[in-house]
Amino acid sequence: MLNVGCHLSLSGGYEAMGKDALKINANTFQFFTRNPRGGAAKEIDPADAEALKVLMEKNNFAPLLAHASYTLNLCSSNPQTRNFGRETMIDDLNRLKQLPCKLYNFHPGSHTGQGIETGIKQITEALNKIITEDLDICILLETMSGKGSEVGGKFEEIREIIDGVELNDKLGVCLDTCHIYDGGYDIVNDLDGVLTQFDKIIGLDRLKAIHLNDSMNPMGSHKDRHAKIGEGNIGLDTFGRIINHPKLKHLPFLLETPNEPEGYGEEIKLLRGLYKG
Structure with missing residues (x-):
């Protein structure tokens, strides 16, 4: 079965997101843990969280993906911003314990002129303070496009972060197709080669x-501008190969295209039509 969903709004609550997913034939979804541009997180209603859990079990949902806010930056040149990012992530992870969600994704950050190595060092230092032995949520480092001072635009940078974290069994990776394509990885003409490279450097067992x-x-533009499935430079054929690839097809696929729920429903229908099982 193809595990596919999209990004949904938390405004109506957690069970409401599950119901919204079902309306568009999705069996997973992604949500921001708080306002993507920052701010306090909404309190979690235990009854709402339990209702989502029941809905997911009843409808055979794939794992959900919680996404950190865009303002979280563990490697900013501003110490206050770094501290805010660390405290925000700790709060997010504590709150997620109340939800049926075991995957938490974040953008590694932007070194804001300090250099890649300093950025990586600061990210690993933060994660070593955040991750504890009893953490039962997998923290995913998202692959980035390498625009500006972003960290994570190369597989080697992700690997270096992982290697610097003591409890790195708690870490995984979320691969973004637009990001890696813009970052210079040719998934259109050499998907197998890119996956081999990923496996050699990071390990496909880390891909969640x-x-x-x-x-x-x-490709290689380092711009990070998402397009709807089949309407950009990656193209529909490539997405068909990705969702049917034997090393990938078991994973949850989340759409972040410039769309509304109805449009996501059309994309999900398109992808399900391409899926060969």
């Missing part, structure tokens, strides 16, 4: 989720 996004820009 995929963001399915087409790209408005050509």
Whole structure:
């Protein structure tokens, strides 16, 4: 079965997101843990969380993906911003214990002029303070496009972060198709080669989720501009190969395309039509 969903709004609550997913024939979804541009998180209603759990079990949902806010930056040149990011992540992880969600994704961060190595060092230092032995949620580092001062635009950078974390069995990766394509990885003409490279550098066992996004820009542009599935430079054929690839097809696929729920429903229908089982 193809495990596919999209990004949904938390405004109506957790069970409401599950119901919204079912309306568009999705069996997973992604949500922000708080306002993506920052701010306090909403209190979690235990009854709402339990209702979502029941809905997921009844409808054979794949793992959900919680996404950290965009303001979280563990490697900013501003110490206050780094501290805010660390405290926000700790709060997010504590709150997620109340939900049927065991995957937490975040953008590694932007070193804001300090250099990649300093950025990586600060990210690993933060994660070593955040991750504890009793953590039962897998923290996913998202692959990035390498724009500006982003960390994580190369597989080697993700690997270096993982290697610097003591309890790195708690870490995984979320691969974003637009990001890696814009980052220079040719998934259109050499998907197997890119996956071999990923496996050699990071390990496919670390790959826990995929963001399915087409790209408005050509390969290697380092722009990070998402397009609807089949309407960008990656193209529909490539997405068909991705969702049917024997090393990937078991994973949850999450759409982050420029769309509304109805449009996501059309994309999900399109992807299910491409899936060969």
